[in-house]
Amino acid sequence: MAQAKAAAAPSLLSRLQKDFRRNGGAYLIALPVLAFYALFAYKPMFGAIIAFKDFSPRKGIFGSPWADSYGFAHFISFFKSFYFTRVVRNTIVISLTGLVFGFPIPILFALSLNEVKNSAFKRIVQTVSYMPHFISLVVVCSMILLFTGSKGFILQIMQLLGYPDQQALLNKQELFVPVYTISGIWQEMGWNCIIYLSALSAVDQELYEAARIDGANRLRQTLHVTLPGILGTIILLLILRIGSIMSVGHEKIILLYNDYTMERADVISTFVYRRGLVNGDWSFSSAVGLFNSAINFALVIIANKLSNRISGMGIW
């Protein structure tokens, strides 16, 4: 991209004109997409300014007065909160656990599905596995509460295996993160593997043939042909995933947590929910959102740099 730019810089405009004349229709088709991003992704960014203001619906975004402390009052209020360290710690722990355990599973799942030869069976497994993705979160969470409850099937199985305790799993602080992560894997495993499956189908079949001639067994083929074939996709998704480390959604946590597990479950978004949205304090919510985005943004850049250095691949 950088090279192309350098070479084409003097004639960029004329080339664009030429291209536009030739492919006018394609530009026209792209227009709504551009408009979408301009309107719904770029324009609202200016609204982030309310993080530095005391937003009042009557006065609007630009008419609202600046917040105290040179506009940083909401940030200071967040940093000074009694629970600041706890919610940041929990956000990172929950996010990282999800990354470490949740990220590889769809890849392994896609790889094993790829080995299944019976296409009817494959399709059934796929459909069943991504079904939880389409169930409303509220329903999913009440299912999780039932499964992990004192009469849920999980405890019943554990009791058959000799585990004596009858307390619901979510009655124990230390089990919140495992329950949250494992249920998250169950919810999204099937859905997330779709992109890997499509990457797998793009791997050149001749490479397998060559590997087989060289005497590679199934495992060897997977390690030396399949994995390298989808490595680009994996790295791309990994970098994107790292870019959302600070964003743990509040819905599922609020549906699952209780006063007892809060010590481990309370994250930035749930904190903001209680503080900002319930009380209609949009400026405060925006300030925290901006803080999260800044960290996420930095993480994406770092992850991309590292990836470029280590594997030579990256998003840009």
Place this chain on the structure above:
Amino acid sequence: MKLCARVLSLALALALLLCACAAPGNSHAPVSSANQTPVPTPVAGASSPGVPSSDFPIPGNKTLTMLRVLAAEAAQGGFPNYAQSPNFKAWQEQTGVTVELREPADNAALLLALSSGDVPDIIVGQKNFYPGGITKLAEDGFAVDLSDKLPVWAPDYWALLQSDQQFMTSVMTNKKYHYGMGGYLMPVDSEFRTWRGFLARKEYLDALKMDVPETMDEFYGFLVGVRDTLEKPYPFCVRNNMINDMLADGRLTSAYGLVSADQFQIDGKVHLGAYEPAYKDVLAYLNRLYNEKLLDNNFPSNTDDIVRAAMMSGEAAVTSGATSWVAALTSGATEQPYNLVGIGSLVANKGDEPMFGHADPVVTIYSWSFFPEECKDLETAIRFVNYLQAPGGRILSNYGIEGKTFEYVNGKPTLTDFVNKNPDGYTRDQLMRVYGMLNWGCLHLREMSVQRYPLQAQRDAISAWFVPGRDKYVLVNDTIDPQYIKEYTQLWTDIYTYIGESRVKFITGETPLTEFDKYLSTLKTMGMDRVLEIKQISYDMNN
């Protein structure tokens, strides 16, 4: 969580009731020019001389615009939104005013509509729907002061407010301004303001040859009997927020000289129960129930469904529930016979009067009407809303539509079979929210509540829960003054979280009660004294 809140408010709505037309000021002159519209005769019959009454319909084919958050109740009653409900159509018909109602999906959407300049003649929302509260709403021009307008244009509403000082205090700001008209009111002395408390299995009391527990010791003894003699696994089955409720209601605190674990006032001084030394004894009692497995040890993660199931199967003997639970549990019970009795707020010694119990405020936070500066016809708008407190409107909002949802039997409005045994399976409450205004919109008549709760057990439970003297501890108007609201929110959000978490930890014993003093000092460092100070200043300004 939005859904949680919705479910909660629904549960709240489900359980709310109404009340007596007892105060003399509550009866109004009959509608005078009611010839063109089917306005029924006034409920109380006699008109009070000297109480001015509005004339309906309002002449001149006036039109207004209104914004109100979309209510889930409409869909549950079989209509896509409130605008198309029979109640709203009848309201317009009987007042002769045409109202264009727009219903944003939630409070955020309502605020968005306002901030984008889409300002109607009437805004209907919760009292504090606006960030910064009702004073901020007025400052920003979304609520004009109605103080000199209400006596003239809303005579029925005004007469109602004058009938009781609690009404007047509740709706005023800084003891001076009327920035809005309260919607959902209940007479001060009505027991139907109470709708939740302890529910116990009557069969188990009988089996143990016990009376309904009145003291903390009797309650404990009953639970022990259920555990040891009847061998039930969860004598006292609740979920975490029910413990919060029962402590806020003061159902377990009276014995220790504490009004409630929540806010209350004694002689004008504001207290917070969870910050009082006596709170330790309340926690110790619950901790004992927990340790002896009388209190279901799964309470932190229990859900309503789990609690209901335990009650219906007979595994649990006592829970904390709303009036609607009496009917739901009884009809869903898997054992027979199945009867529930209410247990009132517990005391130390037999014969003591409990200090506190549950009750809704006399003016709830729901469905207040505000009139922005943009309102192009303030008089018509106020008169239109006032209709709900006028005799005809009061019948409409309580009983719905004559010939459809109610009929006059011996001169008394009586719900019809369409409501009591609906052919399409809608419940009484669902229908009364679209034909009437159940739980919002007007003063609720006691007569209606009696008809609404067909089970004697429901009415008996309410009588058991109702503590007549409770109101002397209530912060009638607990609005926080806007100049402190930021500071208050910042401190209180964290403190509230901390109190909730600590409560569970003390009850389960994870934090031993010997650390109660540490808990108090942590609250102090979190700014509890400042919170109380702000509450006190605001209370003094508004009460």
